[in-house]
Amino acid sequence: MFDDARAHAEIRSTLMNAAVPPIDLAAIRRRMSARSERSSGRPMSARIAVASAAVMIAGLSFTPAAPALMQSIEERYLAALHGAGIGPRVPTALPQDVRSATNPSQVSLATAKQRANFVLVPPIGLPHDIVNRRIFAAPLAVWSKQENAWSTDGVQVTFAYVRRDGRAFDIIADRYSAPSLPAPRYIYDADDAPRDGKLDRRGRGENFVWRNGDQVLHVVASTAITADEIAQIRAAMHGIPLPRYEGRSHRPVGNRVERFTIP
Amino acid sequence: MGFTVDPSLIREAQRDDAALESLLVALWPEAYRVALGVLHDRGLAEDAAQEACASVALGLPGLRSTEAFYKWMYRIIIRHAMVSAKRIENVVDADLPPHQSTASSDDERLDIFAAIAALPKPQRAAVVLRYYAGFNSSEIAAVLGAPAPTIRFRLMLARRTLRRALAIVDSSAPADLEAVPNVR
Numbered sequence: 001m002f003d004d005a006r007a008h009a010e011i012r013s014t015l016m017n018a019a020v021p022p023i024d025l026a027a028i029r030r031r032m033s034a035r036s037e038r039s040s041g042r043p044m045s046a047r048i049a050v051a052s053a054a055v056m057i058a059g060l061s062f063t064p065a066a067p068a069l070m071q072s073i074e075e076r077y078l079a080a081l082h083g084a085g086i087g088p089r090v091p092t093a094l095p096q097d098v099r100s101a102t103n104p105s106q107v108s109l110a111t112a113k114q115r116a117n118f119v120l121v122p123p124i125g126l127p128h129d130i131v132n133r134r135i136f137a138a139p140l141a142v143w144s145k146q147e148n149a150w151s152t153d154g155v156q157v158t159f160a161y162v163r164r165d166g167r168a169f170d171i172i173a174d175r176y177s178a179p180s181l182p183a184p185r186y187i188y189d190a191d192d193a194p195r196d197g198k199l200d201r202r203g204r205g206e207n208f209v210w211r212n213g214d215q216v217l218h219v220v221a222s223t224a225i226t227a228d229e230i231a232q233i234r235a236a237m238h239g240i241p242l243p244r245y246e247g248r249s250h251r252p253v254g255n256r257v258e259r260f261t262i263p
Numbered sequence: 264m265g266f267t268v269d270p271s272l273i274r275e276a277q278r279d280d281a282a283l284e285s286l287l288v289a290l291w292p293e294a295y296r297v298a299l300g301v302l303h304d305r306g307l308a309e310d311a312a313q314e315a316c317a318s319v320a321l322g323l324p325g326l327r328s329t330e331a332f333y334k335w336m337y338r339i340i341i342r343h344a345m346v347s348a349k350r351i352e353n354v355v356d357a358d359l360p361p362h363q364s365t366a367s368s369d370d371e372r373l374d375i376f377a378a379i380a381a382l383p384k385p386q387r388a389a390v391v392l393r394y395y396a397g398f399n400s401s402e403i404a405a406v407l408g409a410p411a412p413t414i415r416f417r418l419m420l421a422r423r424t425l426r427r428a429l430a431i432v433d434s435s436a437p438a439d440l441e442a443v444p445n446v447r
Contacts, residue, residue: 004394004422006375007375007390007394007422007425008393008394008397010375010376011300011375011376011379011390011391011394011395012265012394012395012397014375014376015296015297015299015300015391015395016296018295018296018299020291020292020295020296021295021305021309023287023288023291023316024313025284025287025288027313028287028313028316028317028320031313031314031317032317032320032321035317035321176310178307178310178314178347211306240305240306242306
């Protein structure tokens with residue numbers, strides 16, 4: 001029988017018994033600093049914009065067709081934003097200096113850990129036929145709606161794996177940013193390959209996103225790595241799955257942070 | 264109200280960094296639990312609690328009265344939890360882990376927690392403040408910025424929904440809480 005006394009006793013008891021994670025004072029300090037920078041109007045390297053697009057761009061940048069594809073996606077992404085008139089201010093084209101600064105460089109795991117602005121946890125529970133692993137670090141290009149300018153902020157780390165049969169896949173690590181959630185459920189991998197001037201949207205890979213501490217990992221299922229294998233990696237890392245949305249575009253709530261996906 | 268801190272710590276924290284850290288350490292479990300009650304997700308609750316702690320730390324120097332601290336603090340926590348909840352409200356596949364209560368031996372306790380998770384957000388916030396934080400409807404109204412009659416109405420709707428949900432479970436019918444109509 002439900003009554004006020006039972007509700008009070010059980011709700012209070014349940015929440016009081018819930019395991020509370022240890023306080024992360026450093027993370028709270030970071031959030032305070034970020035907000036102070038925003039409110040003081042100083043040039044801030046706000047992490048904006050393009051969580052998913054950046055992931056796609058960074059991910060694709062390690063494929064053999066990287067430069068052309070990357071530019072193609074970037075241009076169409078920007079063109080789509082301009083065309084759609086999304087938001088009060090539409091990003092301008094990526095300046096050359098920012099473009100250069102975001103070029104990925106191959107690094108060791110130790111260097112990647114040093115450069116990352118989050119606690120980098122390398123993937124474990126990988127398929128057993130991995131024969132090669134390379135690590136790339138690349139600063140993220142972010143668009144500040146307040147400054148109306150591009151800048152770089154943070155570092156995205158990509159673990160590029162090659163399997164014995166030559167199949168290759170990437171796992172991308174980024175700093176957790178609540179405003180950039182939810183992530184798209186599917187990445188349309190054929191978006192970058194226009195056919196006769198039109199986008200072929202038949203191919204898509206399921207996008208798996210999970211969190212370990214302040215790190216977020218992104219992996220897209222493909223012929224190189226299956227959803228089951230990704231699930232094993234996530235389970236081995238004890239990752240917390242993050243929300244995903246259906247569809248091809250999503251505009252989260254918020255007035256400072258804007259995130260775009262390639263239409 | 265269950266959560267209290269020494270008023271002198273609040274005053275000290277307004278000007279001293281070490282005291283501020285002590286206050287945040289004291290506040291953290293309460294912030295996390297309230298956020299968890301609203302969000303029903305550990306990762307999101309941790310995120311909302313961190314945001315709330317950052318807001319408290321930044322706003323504390325401007326707080327004039329230590330007596331106002333609690334309502335102000337709960338308002339901040341609820342606001343951040345609601346923002347997080349709103350952010351994911353349109354998510355089709357939330358892919359969230361199931362809630363793992365440490366009170367798993369008590370099925371009823373799990374039932375009521377699951378039933379709360381099925382409530383609309385404003386009702387959930389009111390329920391958490393009423394039954395966890397121990398506020399009355401006037402105090403909840405002050406925290407949520409809504410008229411007290413509205414709060415009483417939300418609590419009435421929430422109680423009715425919870426009663427129906429738990430009646431389904433208690434009668435050994437399939438505990439399909441999704442089937443319980445959300446009375447808004």
